[in-house]
Amino acid sequence: MTRIAGLLATLVLATGTQAHAGEVQVAVAANFTAPMQKIAAAFEQDTGNKAVLAFGATGKFYAQIHNGAPFEILLAADDETPAKLDQEKQTVAGSRFTYATGRLVLWSAKDHYVDGQGKVLQSGTFKHLSIANPKAAPYGAAAVETLTKLKLMATLQPKIVQGENIAQAYQFVGTGNAELGFVALSQVARDGKFSAGSGWIVPDAMHSPIRQDAVILIKGAANPAATALMAYLKSDKAKGIIRAFGYEL
Template identity: 60%
Template structure:
C-alpha cells in the first residue's frame, strides 16, 4: 500500500529532519530530475516540505541534456541523474561536490505498449514484425535509451529494428510517443507505467536485468548548491526509509 503524504511527513520528523528548520531559514532549491523519476519526485515534494520547511522547484528532462546545461552554468543545485556516470563526471570536472554522490534508486527497463495483449511476457514481439514504430529515448543522452539499445544488441535485432526506431529526447518523450499511438511500443521506465495502487495500463515486458547494464541512478550536490542547508536536507531525505518506500513503490530498487 502506498504511504500517505501525512505519514511520510511524520516519519521524516522521527528521523530528525525537522531539526534542519530549527537551525536554518527555509529555502527553495532548484532540482534537475531525470525524466523517469519525475512522478516519484513530484510525490515526494510535499512530504519533504512538510518535514523540513524547504520547497523544491523541479525541472525534468534527459540526463545528458542536464549535463550540458550545468556545464554551461545553469543554476541547478541538485541533480537526480538517470545514471551514475554523469554525477561522477560533474565531480571530476569541478561542477559538483566531491563525495556527495550516492545511488538513490536503481531503475527497471520495460518494453511497453498502450494496447493490452500486444507485448508478451518474453518480449518476443520485438522479432515478430507486427509493428512499424519502436520508441526509445535518445541513447546519446538518456541512460534508458542506452539500455534499450543494449537489449536490441543482445537479442540480435539492432540492424533489423533500427529503421523502425522513433527517438525521443528523453524517456518521457519515448513514453509519450507510445501513449499517443505514434509508436506501437517502446522501451520506457517501469515507474512510468506502474504507479502505486494502480494496475499497469496496456501490456509490458519487464526486461531481465541481465540484458542491460544496471541503471544505477545517482544524486549529487552541485557546486551551486554547496553550503545550502536545503540542498543538504534533500539529499538526506532521499536516503530516508519513508522516501525510499515511495521510490520502491514505483518499481525501483534501492541502491
C-alpha cells in the same frame, strides 16, 4: 492574557519556521518525474523546504550545468554523469550516492499487445518502436543494448523512433504514435503492477545496470535546503515512494 500570549508564541514559531525554510533547484532525470513529485511534496510538508524541480535528459542537464544553469542538485538517470561532474570539480565532494536503480520495460498502451517474454519484438507486426535518445538518456542506451543482445538491432532500426528523453519516448507510445517502446518501469507501473496496457520487464542481464546517482552541485554547496533534500532522499519515507514506482535500492 495567557491565551493571547499562547497565540503570539504560535505565530512567532510559525513565522520563524517559514523564515528558515529554503528552496533548492533540482535537475531531475525524466524517468524519475512521478516519484520525485511525490517526494518533493512530502519533503516540503515535513521540512518546510521547497524543491523546485526541472525534468529532462541527463545528457542535456550535464551541458546546462557547464553553461551556468542554476541547479543545486542533480538526480541523474545514470552514475556516469555525476561521477564525471565529480572529476570536473563541479560537485560537493562526498555528496554523491545511488538513490535508485532503474528498470527498463518494453511497453504498449494496448492490453495484451506485449507478451511476458518480449517475443513481440520478433513478430515484425508493428510499424514503430519508441526509445529515448541513447546518446543523452541512459534508458535509451539500455534499450539499444537489449536490442543488440537479442540480435534485433539491425532488423528493427528502420522502425525505431527516438524521443529526446524517456518522457518523450513514453509519450510516443502513450499517444499511439508508436505501438510499443522501451520506457522506464516507473512510468507505467505502481507497486509491481502495470497501471495500463501490457509490458515485458527486461531482465537485468540484458543491459548494464541503470544506477541513478544524486549529487550536490557547486551552486548548492552553501544551501542548507540542498543538504536537507539529499538526507531526505535516504529516509524511509522517500525509499518507500521510490520502491512503489518499481525502482530497486
